[in-house]
Each structure stands twice: as structure tokens, then as C-alpha cells.
Amino acid sequence: xxxxxxxxxxxxxxxxxxxxxxxxxxxxxxxxxxxxxxxxxxxxxxxxxxxxxxxxxxxxxxxxxxxxxxxxxxxxxxxxxxxxxxxxxxxxxxxxxxxxxxxxxxxxxxxxxxxxxxxxxxxxxxxxxxxxxxxxxxxxxxxxxxxxxxxxxxxxxxxxxxxxxxxxxxxxxxxxxxxxxxxxxxxxxxxxxxxxxxxxxxxxxxxxxxxxxxxxxxxxxx
Numbered sequence: 001x002x003x004x005x006x007x008x009x010x011x012x013x014x015x016x017x018x019x020x021x022x023x024x025x026x027x028x029x030x031x032x033x034x035x036x037x038x039x040x041x042x043x044x045x046x047x048x049x050x051x052x053x054x055x056x057x058x059x060x061x062x063x064x065x066x067x068x069x070x071x072x073x074x075x076x077x078x079x080x081x082x083x084x085x086x087x088x089x090x091x092x093x094x095x096x097x098x099x100x101x102x103x104x105x106x107x108x109x110x111x112x113x114x115x116x117x118x119x120x121x122x123x124x125x126x127x128x129x130x131x132x133x134x135x136x137x138x139x140x141x142x143x144x145x146x147x148x149x150x151x152x153x154x155x156x157x158x159x160x161x162x163x164x165x166x167x168x169x170x171x172x173x174x175x176x177x178x179x180x181x182x183x184x185x186x187x188x189x190x191x192x193x194x195x196x197x198x199x200x201x202x203x204x205x206x207x208x209x210x211x212x213x214x215x216x217x218x219x220x221x222x
Contacts, residue, residue, distance in 0.1 A: 033179045042167040046114045052160040060147045070148045106136045133164045
């Protein structure tokens with residue numbers, strides 16, 4: 001039975017072989033996405049809110065007596081029958097301290113997380129920043145009612161809350177999300193650093209012959 005002729009082997013004779021398919025190489029790397037300006041604006045808005053909170057807290061501490069009296073007057077009158085004046089004053093101080101401590105903690109959390117978002121493109125920091133702002137909103141309302149420093153206090157608190165809300169909106173925009181999701185492009189570090197000017201296989205030069213005048217036979221041989 002005759003076997004079919006398989007034809008010439010292209011591994012041996014490539015005269016009639018088709019051209020090898022070409023492939024794309026040397027792709028130009030896509031330039032990295034620069035940090036959007038809205039991230040910088042969000043950082044400055046958060047810093048503005050932090051400064052406003054610290055200023056209002058310092059003002060409340062300066063007028064602590066008036067703040068304590070305002071909180072005491074807002075308590076129900078029937079508490080005086082069950083508790084002494086000292087216990088009520090102590091409870092008021094604890095309430096003011098807890099509110100101020102929570103406000104300071106959330107404000108510090110906002111400053112740290114927005115810094116991590118801007119410098120490290122941290123996704124977890126962005127989530128924590130949004131959570132801290134959401135928790136700060138009811139606390140800002142409670143702090144304003146406790147301080148009761150007038151219309152200036154109310155206006156400053158409203159500006160701080162507005163700054164934080166705008167910062168959250170800016171951080172969650174699609175442009176910031178694209179900048180945040182881009183991969184880190186880092187060139188691999190070489191395993192061995194070799195001096196290009198040095199030869200690969202250096203040849204050791206022979207030591208210089210030591211010829212002395214005391215050996216004339218050696219001179220005749222040379």
C-alpha cells in the first residue's frame with residue numbers, strides 16, 4: 001500500500017515554506033495617570049474642617065463654665081430629686097469630655113485617611129475616610145448643641161460639615177477611582193550589579209621579573 005507523500009519538510013527545506021506570522025512587540029507602556037487635582041482639593045477641604053473643629057473646641061474649652069451651665073440647664077428638672085448637684089456636674093463633665101474625645105478621634109481619622117488616599121492610593125483608607133465623615137455628621141450636630149456659642153458656632157460647624165461632604169464626593173468620583181485602580185509600575189531590580197567598564201574575564205598580568213646584578217647567568221639566558 002502506497003503511503004501519501006507528506007511533501008517537503010519545512011524544518012529541512014524552507015524554500016517553499018510560508019512566512020512566519022509576525023507578532024507585535026516593543027509596546028509603548030501606557031503613561032501612568034497623574035493624581036487628579038480634586039484629590040488635592042479634598043485634602044485642603046479636610047484640613048479646613050480640622051482647623052475649624054480645633055478652633056471651636058479651643059473656644060469651648062476657654063468658655064467651659066458657660067458650656068457646662070448650658071448643658072446642665074438642658075437636663076430634665078426631675079434629675080435633681082434623684083441626684084445631687086455634684087453628681088450632675090460630674091455627669092455633665094463626662095458628657096462634654098466624651099463628645100470632645102469622639103470628635104477629636106474622628107477628626108484625626110479623617111486627616112490620616114485622606115493623607116493615605118492622596119499619597120499611597122489606599123483603597124481601605126478611602127473607605128475609612130467615608131465612614132469617619134458619616135459618623136462625624138451627627139456628632140457635629142450634638143457638639144453644636146452642647147457648645148451653644150451662638151450663630152458663629154453654627155455657621156462654622158456648617159462650613160466644616162460642607163467641606164467634609166464635598167471632600168467625600170470628590171474622592172469618590174470616577175476620575176479618582178481610575179487613578180486609584182491603576183497598577184503600580186516598578187522596574188525590576190537587577191540581581192547583580194556589574195561594572196560595564198570592567199572586563200568580563202580579567203587577565204592577571206605576570207609578575208615582573210626580578211633581575212639582580214648578582215646573577216649574571218640569568219642575564220645571559222635572557
